[in-house]
Amino acid sequence: EIVLTQSPGTLSLSPGERATLSCRASQTVIRDYLAWFQQKPGQAPKLLIFAASSWATGIPDRFTGSGSGTDFTLTISRLEPDDFAVYYCQQYGSSPHTFGQGTKLEIK
């Protein structure tokens, strides 16, 4: 089973700043099948990025996914108030399709 470790656990930033979230895998993620989700309280997760760097439908290019192999990053440039939420990475290249434990992005 691939274990995904996200860091930091909590990130405190101000609107307009840049956020960098990390997701590290215990083994190589096959075909870089790594996704990023955003989740707000009381809502279902929302797909942002798939295949490490491809945007899901309707996602603004302020959200950028990068990385390959075992190290992946989600960068959010110019944070907006609506971006403050919990972010999860998930690998879906091999079973089980594990999730990271999440990074909470909070307003400073």
Next chain:
Amino acid sequence: QVQLVQSGGEVKKPGASVKVSCKASGYRFTSYVISWVRQAPGQGLEWMGWISAYNGDIDRAQNFQDRVTMTTDTATTTAYMELRGLRSDDTAVYYCARNRVSYSTSSVGAYWGQGTLVTVSS
């Protein structure tokens, strides 16, 4: 538009079973995989497994091998997840999600249901 509408919240006693439904619309049901993910209160996401609506193939996380049954009803375009032998730590919101790509099990959930809260309490 793609929609997944899940059944309402349930309260169950320890040892009981629960069956959550996920009614799909807005796409060809039999072309996609449906995944199930759960989230305990205040915790992260936990992948449970998936079922292919086009050939019936199933994959489940090791933690759920013996207790979870996933099925689909193509006539009503509904997916189901049944969890048996409920324990207090099964209290969670259960989500269904449709894969982004058709006819692929190596795809990510792009469309999600609203979630179903299952509470296990004596």
